[in-house]
Amino acid sequence: xxxxxxxxxxxxxxxxxxxxxxxxxxxxxxxxxxxxxxxxxxxxxxxxxxxxxxxxxxxxxxxxxxxxxxxxxxxxxxxxxxxxxxxxxxxxxxxxxxxxxxxxxxxxxxxxxxxxxxxxxxxxxxxxxxxxxxxxxxxxxxxxxxxxxxxxxxxxxxxxxxxxxxxxxxxxxxxxxxxxxxxxxxxxxxxxxxxxxxxxxxxxxxxxxxxxxxxxxxxxxxxxxxxxxxxx
Amino acid sequence: xxxxxxxxxxxxxxxxxxxxxxxxxxxxxxxxxxxxxxxxxxxxxxxxxxxxxxxxxxxxxxxxxxxxxxxxxxxxxxxxxxxxxxxxxxxxxxxxxxxxxxxxxxxxxxxxxxxxxxxxxxxxxxxxxxxx
Numbered sequence: 001x002x003x004x005x006x007x008x009x010x011x012x013x014x015x016x017x018x019x020x021x022x023x024x025x026x027x028x029x030x031x032x033x034x035x036x037x038x039x040x041x042x043x044x045x046x047x048x049x050x051x052x053x054x055x056x057x058x059x060x061x062x063x064x065x066x067x068x069x070x071x072x073x074x075x076x077x078x079x080x081x082x083x084x085x086x087x088x089x090x091x092x093x094x095x096x097x098x099x100x101x102x103x104x105x106x107x108x109x110x111x112x113x114x115x116x117x118x119x120x121x122x123x124x125x126x127x128x129x130x131x132x133x134x135x136x137x138x139x140x141x142x143x144x145x146x147x148x149x150x151x152x153x154x155x156x157x158x159x160x161x162x163x164x165x166x167x168x169x170x171x172x173x174x175x176x177x178x179x180x181x182x183x184x185x186x187x188x189x190x191x192x193x194x195x196x197x198x199x200x201x202x203x204x205x206x207x208x209x210x211x212x213x214x215x216x217x218x219x220x221x222x223x224x225x226x227x228x229x230x231x232x
Numbered sequence: 233x234x235x236x237x238x239x240x241x242x243x244x245x246x247x248x249x250x251x252x253x254x255x256x257x258x259x260x261x262x263x264x265x266x267x268x269x270x271x272x273x274x275x276x277x278x279x280x281x282x283x284x285x286x287x288x289x290x291x292x293x294x295x296x297x298x299x300x301x302x303x304x305x306x307x308x309x310x311x312x313x314x315x316x317x318x319x320x321x322x323x324x325x326x327x328x329x330x331x332x333x334x335x336x337x338x339x340x341x342x343x344x345x346x347x348x349x350x351x352x353x354x355x356x357x358x359x360x361x362x363x364x
Contacts, residue, residue, distance in 0.1 A: 032279050164277065171274045192243055195281040212242035212282065219240045 004029050004147055004179045005050065010059035012045050019045050021203040023059070027179045029147070032170075032193055035183040036222070037200035038230050043183040044081055046200070047152045050181070051078040064147060074102075077144040081152040083133055087126035091136050095121060098140050110143035113169065130157035138166055142173040149174055151182040155190065163189050187223040197222055201230055247276055247286035249320075255295055255306055256317035266296070266304045 005027040012020040019042040027033060035043050048054040049061055052068035063072040085094050091114070098105045114121055117135050125133060134157050141149065151170070155163050163186070171193060174180050184190055191197070191211055199207035206229055207214070211222055218225055254260045266272065269287065273280040287304060290296045294312050298304045307313060332342045 030281070167277055168274055171270075171277070171280070176270070176280070192278045192282070195279045211279075212244055212285075215240065215242045221240070 002029050002177075003027070004064055005181075006060070006062040007046075008060040010046075010049070010057060010061060012042065012049065012054070012057045018203055020057075020200075023200075023205060025198065025205065025208070027181070027196075029177040029179060031196055032174070032180040032182070033196040033198060034187070034190065034194040034222075035181055035198050035200060036185070036187060036226055037183075038185075041200045042203065043200055044152055047078070047081075047150045047181070047183060050148070051076055051080075051150055053078075072148075074104075075147040076150060077102075077141045077146045077148065078150045079137055079141040079152060079154055083137065085125045085133065085137065088124065090122055090124050091119060091128070092121040094125070094136065094140060098143070102144050104145045105140075106143050106145060109173070110139050113139045113143070117165065131159065131162055134158060135162065135166070138169055142169050145175055147175070147178050149178060149180040151180065153183055153185075155184055155186050160189065167193050187226055188221065191222040194222075199226065199229060243278060244282050244286040244289065247278060247283060248289055250276065251286060251290060252295065252316060252320065255290075256313055256320060260306045262306055262310060262313065263308045264306045265302075266306070268303075 003026055005025070007023055007025045010020055010023040011018065019040075023046070035046065037043050045054060049057050050063060050068065052073050055068070061067060064075055066072050085091075095107060095110055098110070099107050111121070114136075117139070119128075119132060119136060119139075125136070128136070134154065138151070138154050141151070149170075154170075155166055158166060167190060170180065170182070182190070182194075194211050196210055197207060197214060198205060207225070209217075214220070214222055214225055220228070251260075260266075266287075267275070269280050269284050272287075273283040276283065287296060291298060291304070293316070294309065295307050295316055296304055297307055329342065332345075337345070
């Protein structure tokens with residue numbers, strides 16, 4: 001177990017609006033953590049900062065000891081909230097692209113998952129359903145053997161059966177000494193795969209605990225606790 | 233297929249029960265080698281750390297044991313397994329009995345319903361009921 005992610009007194013503003021205020025968090029290897037929070041709570045901002053996409057923040061962010069830079073990008077596999085695959089291309093080109101770009105990309109593993117989920121590499125991205133596109137992206141991201149996986153809302157467009165399949169992809173493929181951070185609002189479906197829950201709201205960390213501690217101490221599921229904490 | 237977990241109990245406790253059920257029902261045989269934690273985690277759709285914790289607790293209870301480097305096995309102690317089965321039977325019986333009482337049935341009614349269902353000798357049923 002080593003500390004892979006360390007965030008100290010992180011602050012993020014968009015213009016005059018503060019979205020994250022004095023956030024401190026750290027993650028050890030071997031963790032699958034859920035980042036939960038209502039819309040606009042700063043989940044995506046945390047992900048983007050860790051991914052090295054947002055650079056103007058205050059505070060300290062370290063991934064495997066380094067502030068986000070070329071090295072950390074090489075050990076972070078990031079699934080953005082919005083699709084980034086070139087729509088006009090066949091899925092096959094996305095495989096080529098990942099293979100060219102990432103030395104840790106296991107193409108045969110990705111192709112095997114394509115077969116498993118009946119995805120056709122010859123099909124154009126734009127002719128795929130939203131659910132199929134999400135599957136393609138998650139397969140690409142999880143086929144990298146790396147230290148940090150950042151999955152921003154990977155389950156949004158999927159039906160319940162596909163969600164289960166996606167969770168299996170994540171459980172089957174993450175490296176055991178890695179950190180997986182997954183943001184979602186579909187809590188009940190996924191809380192069983194987390195060992196730690198971070199609830200973000202009102203710019204701060206409101207809850208940071210293990211799923212079983214939450215259940216043991218509150219007698220509630222994570223979803224029930226979430227609804228209570230963020231009651232409108 | 234994973235089970236739906238109830239909301240109020242820790243997930244590891246619920247997995248322990250699922251695994252126990254496999255062991256005491258003979259679905260997993262005494263001395264059988266378990267799959268890896270990772271494989272079981274996928275099978276139950278849970279976090280590997282949660283799975284690990286459930287297995288460690290069952291090891292402490294003596295229903296599983298680990299051979300250095302070789303893996304994890306179901307206990308070969310049949311007395312222990314049958315005792316665990318009795319304990320589970322008792323829990324289920326308590327829970328059934330209490331639910332029936334809440335529904336407004338009396339002991340006699342319950343005995344009647346159960347013996348009608350299973351054909352188990354009434355004497356045995358009475359013992360069970362009297363123990364509660």
